[in-house]
Amino acid sequence: MTTADLATYNFAYLDEQTKRMIRRAILKAIAIPGYQVPFASREMPMPYGWGTGGVQVTAAILGPKDVLKVIDQGADDTTNAVSIRAFFQKVANVAVTTKTRAATIIQTRHRIPEEKLTSGQTLVYQVPIPEPLRFLEPRETETRKMHALEEYGLMHVKLYEDIARNGHIATTYAYPVKVEGRYVMDPSPTPKFDNPKMHMSEALQLFGAGREKRIYAVPPYTEVVSLDFEDHPFEIQTFDKPCALCGAQDVYLDEVVLDDRGGRMFVCSDTDHCEQRCASGHRGHLAHDKEAAE
Amino acid sequence: MTDAPLLKVRDISKFYGARIGCRNVSFDLWPGEVLAVVGESGSGKTTLLNCLATRLMPTSGSVEYRMRDGTMRDLARMSEAERRFLMRTDWGFVHQNPADGLRMAVSAGANVGERLMAVGERHYGNIRETAGDWLGRVEISADRIDDQPRAFSGGMRQRLQIARNLVTSPRLVFMDEPTGGLDVSVQARLLDLLRGLVQDLGLSAIVVTHDLAVARLLSHRMMVMKDGLVIEQGLTDRVLDDPREAYTQLLVSSILQV
Amino acid sequence: MYVAVKGGEAAISNAHRLLADRRRGDRSLPAIRIEQIVAQLGLAVDRVMAEASLYDRALAALAVRQARGDMIEAIFILRAYRTTLPRFGYSRPVETGAMLVERRVSATYKDLPGGQLLGPTFDYTHRLLDPSLLTDQEVEAPLEREEAGEPVMRVSDILAGEGLVEDDGSLPEGHVPGDLTREPLEFPMARDLRLQALSRGDEGFLLALGYSTQRGYARTHPFVGEVRIGEVEVELDMPELGFAVSLGRIQVTECQMIAQFKGSAKNPPQFTRGYGLVFGQSERKAMAMSLVDRALRAEEFGEDIVAPAQDEEFVISHSDNVQATGFVEHLKLPHYVDFQAELDLVRRMRRDYEAAQDKDLPEAAE
Ligand SMILES: Nc1ncnc2c1ncn2[C@@H]1O[C@H](COP(=O)(O)OP(=O)(O)OP(=O)(O)O)[C@@H](O)[C@H]1O
Ligand SMILES: [Mg+2]
Ligand SMILES: [Zn+2]
Numbered sequence: 001m002t003t004a005d006l007a008t009y010n011f012a013y014l015d016e017q018t019k020r021m022i023r024r025a026i027l028k029a030i031a032i033p034g035y036q037v038p039f040a041s042r043e044m045p046m047p048y049g050w051g052t053g054g055v056q057v058t059a060a061i062l063g064p065k066d067v068l069k070v071i072d073q074g075a076d077d078t079t080n081a082v083s084i085r086a087f088f089q090k091v092a093n094v095a096v097t098t099k100t101r102a103a104t105i106i107q108t109r110h111r112i113p114e115e116k117l118t119s120g121q122t123l124v125y126q127v128p129i130p131e132p133l134r135f136l137e138p139r140e141t142e143t144r145k146m147h148a149l150e151e152y153g154l155m156h157v158k159l160y161e162d163i164a165r166n167g168h169i170a171t172t173y174a175y176p177v178k179v180e181g182r183y184v185m186d187p188s189p190t191p192k193f194d195n196p197k198m199h200m201s202e203a204l205q206l207f208g209a210g211r212e213k214r215i216y217a218v219p220p221y222t223e224v225v226s227l228d229f230e231d232h233p234f235e236i237q238t239f240d241k242p243c244a245l246c247g248a249q250d251v252y253l254d255e256v257v258l259d260d261r262g263g264r265m266f267v268c269s270d271t272d273h274c275e276q277r278c279a280s281g282h283r284g285h286l287a288h289d290k291e292a293a294e
Numbered sequence: 295m296t297d298a299p300l301l302k303v304r305d306i307s308k309f310y311g312a313r314i315g316c317r318n319v320s321f322d323l324w325p326g327e328v329l330a331v332v333g334e335s336g337s338g339k340t341t342l343l344n345c346l347a348t349r350l351m352p353t354s355g356s357v358e359y360r361m362r363d364g365t366m367r368d369l370a371r372m373s374e375a376e377r378r379f380l381m382r383t384d385w386g387f388v389h390q391n392p393a394d395g396l397r398m399a400v401s402a403g404a405n406v407g408e409r410l411m412a413v414g415e416r417h418y419g420n421i422r423e424t425a426g427d428w429l430g431r432v433e434i435s436a437d438r439i440d441d442q443p444r445a446f447s448g449g450m451r452q453r454l455q456i457a458r459n460l461v462t463s464p465r466l467v468f469m470d471e472p473t474g475g476l477d478v479s480v481q482a483r484l485l486d487l488l489r490g491l492v493q494d495l496g497l498s499a500i501v502v503t504h505d506l507a508v509a510r511l512l513s514h515r516m517m518v519m520k521d522g523l524v525i526e527q528g529l530t531d532r533v534l535d536d537p538r539e540a541y542t543q544l545l546v547s548s549i550l551q552v
Numbered sequence: 553m554y555v556a557v558k559g560g561e562a563a564i565s566n567a568h569r570l571l572a573d574r575r576r577g578d579r580s581l582p583a584i585r586i587e588q589i590v591a592q593l594g595l596a597v598d599r600v601m602a603e604a605s606l607y608d609r610a611l612a613a614l615a616v617r618q619a620r621g622d623m624i625e626a627i628f629i630l631r632a633y634r635t636t637l638p639r640f641g642y643s644r645p646v647e648t649g650a651m652l653v654e655r656r657v658s659a660t661y662k663d664l665p666g667g668q669l670l671g672p673t674f675d676y677t678h679r680l681l682d683p684s685l686l687t688d689q690e691v692e693a694p695l696e697r698e699e700a701g702e703p704v705m706r707v708s709d710i711l712a713g714e715g716l717v718e719d720d721g722s723l724p725e726g727h728v729p730g731d732l733t734r735e736p737l738e739f740p741m742a743r744d745l746r747l748q749a750l751s752r753g754d755e756g757f758l759l760a761l762g763y764s765t766q767r768g769y770a771r772t773h774p775f776v777g778e779v780r781i782g783e784v785e786v787e788l789d790m791p792e793l794g795f796a797v798s799l800g801r802i803q804v805t806e807c808q809m810i811a812q813f814k815g816s817a818k819n820p821p822q823f824t825r826g827y828g829l830v831f832g833q834s835e836r837k838a839m840a841m842s843l844v845d846r847a848l849r850a851e852e853f854g855e856d857i858v859a860p861a862q863d864e865e866f867v868i869s870h871s872d873n874v875q876a877t878g879f880v881e882h883l884k885l886p887h888y889v890d891f892q893a894e895l896d897l898v899r900r901m902r903r904d905y906e907a908a909q910d911k912d913l914p915e916a917a918e
Contacts (some may be wrong), residue, residue, distance in 0.1 A: 141739050
């Protein structure tokens with residue numbers, strides 16, 4: 001057996017039959033915003049739980065003229081993002097970018113870019129557990145029924161318990177949303193900070209869960225409302241300080257531990273956003289140090 | 295009571311394979327009426343109750359329910375969505391074992407509030423206030439509102455289950471041995487409480503019990519079951535004071551001897 | 553002072569280079585050849601084929617080598633290859649009654665047509681380390697039966713003759729056997745799909761579940777009706793030709809586990825069966841599979857569902873080791889965005905807590 005006998009892979013890895021099957025699932029998902037469409041997820045050459053759902057969605061919609069950006073934790077250079085980007089360069093020879101604005105497809109794990117996405121762009125989320133009711137009800141047969149009958153009381157029971165115990169809602173990521181007034185949906189483990197970006201987004205948002213074999217979608221200009229109580233409205237995280245490098249306010253920050261004496265700094269989690277701002281002359285309070293170091 | 299029945303039960307039979315659960319049961323239940331179903335162990339009481347509450351599919355027969363808009367609907371022909379909606383708004387179901395009817399891992403307040411949230415209540419303060427109110431009505435002290443039912447005694451759990459069921463002002467409540475696992479003094483208090491609530495709220499109820507004292511205290515009318523059949527029914531006082539069937543006489547006399 | 557972490561690409565490529573080095577190991581030793589793995593680590597190859605659902609010894613051996621002997625990694629590699637293969641069609645059901653058996657044992661009959669045939673088994677070997685394997689000693693040629701090649705009647709057919717055991721079962725009218733790898737998996741499943749899932753399920757997981765049924769977590773009173781290992785013919789219907797053509801032979805292990813059943817109003821008392829069928833020689837897997845299959849039929853027989861092995865969603869959702877390993881191991885991917893959110897919350901809650909403590913203190917002192 002020589003390697004030459006092994007398969008030569010199709011454009012974007014998946015065979016066309018499989019892509020058609022996935023596209024049908026995507027179309028159905030777009031037609032029923034927030035509804036989880038079962039699909040026959042394939043084994044991918046990366047492990048389940050490492051973005052196979054997102055990769056299959058991207059592979060199914062990717063064309064030769066697309067420009068792909070892949071982020072993990074908001075950054076283009078985290079190892080898994082690098083690996084997925086390299087995968088598509090290899091199997092689809094597609095143009096890649098780190099610039100949010102330049103991308104036609106952005107595959108993401110755990111963040112939505114800070115820069116507003118625009119019409120024509122598609123954001124593909126990697127989803128580990130698509131079922132927002134899963135930790136309240138482990139049975140698939142039961143959760144599907146709850147969605148079908150719009151029985152979402154249990155979701156609010158969870159939020160009620162949070163408030164009763166902590167005085168406020170203690171869910172910080174994977175914060176459940178209701179889509180177009182119908183389906184309750186898990187936005188994937190993005191911080192709740194990003195939830196408002198999903199609402200009425202100009203971009204198409206697709207969600208792929210490979211191991212759990214579900215695809216769902218939020219079409220452009222769709223209402224996405226975070227669950228809450230009238231007297232305990234949904235709130236996003238706020239940060240005390242701006243980004244130490246670019247001075248950005250109102251962005252999501254990563255905490256970076258600088259030494260073993262409690263020294264830490266906060267910088268943009270969205271690396272492209274930070275770089276763009278630095279390039280156009282914005283400066284945070286530690287930016288000087290950084291330039292000196294380079 | 296108005297002139298139309300709330301529940302119309304016709305010829306309900308349930309077979310478990312070849313074994314009879316209950317057979318050819320028919321009756322009407324009127325608004326505001328409490329019906330007790332009594333009989334010895336294995337006589338088919340729970341089977342009948344579950345058939346009425348759509349928790350079991352009867353083998354034959356029909357159950358019709360008068361909706362809030364006045365229309366009579368055949369329960370077997372309703373969609374599952376409609377049935378489940380009825381279950382969490384218009385109906386209550388009190389299980390013998392409170393653990394079957396409560397969420398043991400969420401607080402008492404959330405247990406009571408769940409039905410409110412399920413029908414769209416979205417004001418935390420109001421939900422909590424209503425839950426607190428109801429805990430008061432079932433004599434659970436306000437400072438236990440954030441405790442889980444695990445930390446409650448058997449009697450408290452049963453009262454919590456009752457509050458959880460009544461919070462949406464249902465029109466019809468099914469109860470299967472609501473005082474079953476409780477000791478005698480706790481039973482008496484719970485019965486008093488139930489009687490008060492049923493009267494105040496004008497509830498209709500079907501109460502399954504093997505305890506004639508429960509039937510006497512709570513119900514207007516009663517049915518006696520034996521081997522899956524209803525062998526006698528009538529006003530509670532009449533059946534207990536002047537039983538016609540030999541079997542009922544035996545039941546009544548045995549309880550009187552106690 | 554602070555420079556963001558860069559160079560993920562270089563790090564990955566260096567890591568992979570190191571991996572290749574470790575895989576090759578000591579260069580003064582000859583590299584292990586695929587043919588050697590196929591010939592001498594055959595049961596490892598069989599397990600990879602079974603759980604990858606691809607019958608190809610050479611590719612499975614390549615995967616074993618590539619994975620440095622990590623079985624689940626090898627299964628994963630082979631699966632990821634399998635999934636890209638085009639589907640030509642579906643074979644006819646293999647006829648295990650016509651199997652050329654190399655091993656066949658029954659625990660229910662002392663002797664039976666075709667006899668008990670031990671075959672190449674570890675059973676009754678004493679598990680003493682064998683120094684002779686340290687050197688390349690001559691191995692005797694095996695003794696072969698003379699009349700090999702006769703099909704051997706299945707034990708289930710013997711019992712079926714008297715109506716003592718349920719028959720093979722038939723699919724409902726118009727039911728086309730599903731394909732787990734082509735259609736989304738949905739619960740509840742029909743038995744055909746369930747068996748497919750079990751057949752590629754993790755050997756260790758099924759072993760543990762099967763074991764649990766023996767220890768009382770959904771006891772089924774099992775007997776091994778028969779375990780048989782051997783080659784079966786794979787045939788494909790050719791609509792153009794109007795008949796089936798043989799594609800060749802594959803080795804499989806089949807287990808028919810006989811279990812108790814009291815009978816019901818509709819059915820007279822008879823034995824029920826659990827079924828196991830896997831690629832290659834893997835008796836442990838086939839037996840465990842048949843125990844779990846039987847346990848999962850609880851609802852069909854009106855048995856109470858009280859144990860993990862009877863819970864279809866639980867068993868099928870967690871039996872696939874490629875899925876399981878991916879999700880468990882994904883925990884090592886960066887989660888710092890989520891962690892940051894939780895960190896922030898815990899800090900806030902601690903501030904609230906301390907504030908409340910401070911408020912309480914003076915009162916307590918009074
Ligand atoms: N799931 C079942 N399968 C088979 N038979 C059943 C089932 N449930 C109940 N039965 C049978 O139906 C008959 C009526 O049982 P049911 O539980 O309705 O009695 P009950 O009057 O509620 O008794 P108890 O007072 O002991 O609760 C009994 O003979 C019982 O064995
Ligand atoms: Mg009962
Ligand atoms: Zn920045």
